[in-house]
Amino acid sequence: MKAGIMVDVQNDFMFADGALYVPNAENIISNIVEVVKKLKENDLPIIATADKHYGLKDYAEVETELQVNGGPFPDHCMNGTPGGMLIGTLSETIGVPRKIDDYHSHSFEDVIEKQSQYYLKVVLSEGVAIFTKQTYDAFRNRYFARICKIFDEFIVFGVATDFCVYAVVDGLMRLGKKVTLITDAIAGVDKAKSADILLQFQKDGVVLIKTEDFLKGE
Numbered sequence: 425m426k427a428g429i430m431v432d433v434q435n436d437f438m439f440a441d442g443a444l445y446v447p448n449a450e451n452i453i454s455n456i457v458e459v460v461k462k463l464k465e466n467d468l469p470i471i472a473t474a475d476k477h478y479g480l481k482d483y484a485e486v487e488t489e490l491q492v493n494g495g496p497f498p499d500h501c502m503n504g505t506p507g508g509m510l511i512g513t514l515s516e517t518i519g520v521p522r523k524i525d526d527y528h529s530h531s532f533e534d535v536i537e538k539q540s541q542y543y544l545k546v547v548l549s550e551g552v553a554i555f556t557k558q559t560y561d562a563f564r565n566r567y568f569a570r571i572c573k574i575f576d577e578f579i580v581f582g583v584a585t586d587f588c589v590y591a592v593v594d595g596l597m598r599l600g601k602k603v604t605l606i607t608d609a610i611a612g613v614d615k616a617k618s619a620d621i622l623l624q625f626q627k628d629g630v631v632l633i634k635t636e637d638f639l640k641g642e
C-alpha cells in the first residue's frame with residue numbers, strides 16, 4: 425500500500441512573512457499542488473503533518489525547539505494562528521482535513537493502538553488527514569508512527585528538507601519502507617546541509633525524482 429506524506433506545508437514556513445520562513449519555499453508551492461492532485465487522481469491517501477505549538481508550560485517538555493524553552497526557534501505555527509494553517513492554495517484540492525493530535529503523552533499504548541486503527545480508516549476514507557506535532561519529528565505523534573507501519577511505500581514532499589522532511593524520511597527508512605522524495609517539491613533551511621542530506625538519502629536507497637517525472641508516472 426502506497427501513501428503520500430506532505431510535510432508541514434504551513435503558512436509560517438512557506439511565506440516570507442511567516443514566523444519561520446524556509447527560504448524559497450513559495451517557489452515549490454505549484455509543484456506541491458501538482459503532486460497533491462496526482463496523488464488524489466491515483467486515489468492514494470495523503471498523510472499530512474503539521475507543527476502545532478503552544479508555548480505553554482505544560483508543553484515545555486515536548487517543545488524544546490522553541491526559544492521560550494531554550495531552543496533555537498522563535499514561536500511558530502502557534503495553535504489557532506493563521507501561521508499554523510495549511511497554505512490556502514491547498515484548500516481547493518484537499519478541503520479542510522481533519523486534525524489528529526497526540527497530546528495525551530500519558531495515554532496507554534493499547535489505547536493509542538486501538539485509536540490508530542480508527543485514524544487509519546479516516547485517512548483511507550477521507551483521503552487526507554493532518555497529524556499534528558509539537559516537535560520537528562512527526563514520529564512523536566504516535567498515531568502517525570503507527571499508521572506509517574501499515575503502508576509499504578511513500579512519496580514525500582514539503583518542508584523543511586533539513587528538519588521535518590529529514591525526520592520523516594529517516595524514520596521511514598528505519599522502518600524499512602520504500603521512499604520516493606520529490607526534490608523540487610521540498611525546500612531546506614540550510615542549502616549545503618540539505619544537499620548533503622539528499623546525497624546521503626540517495627546512498628541509503630531513497631528514490632529522488634522531480635515533480636515532472638512523478639506526474640508522468642502511473
Ligand SMILES: [Zn+2]
Pocket residue numbers: 475476477489500501558559560
Ligand atoms: Zn516547530
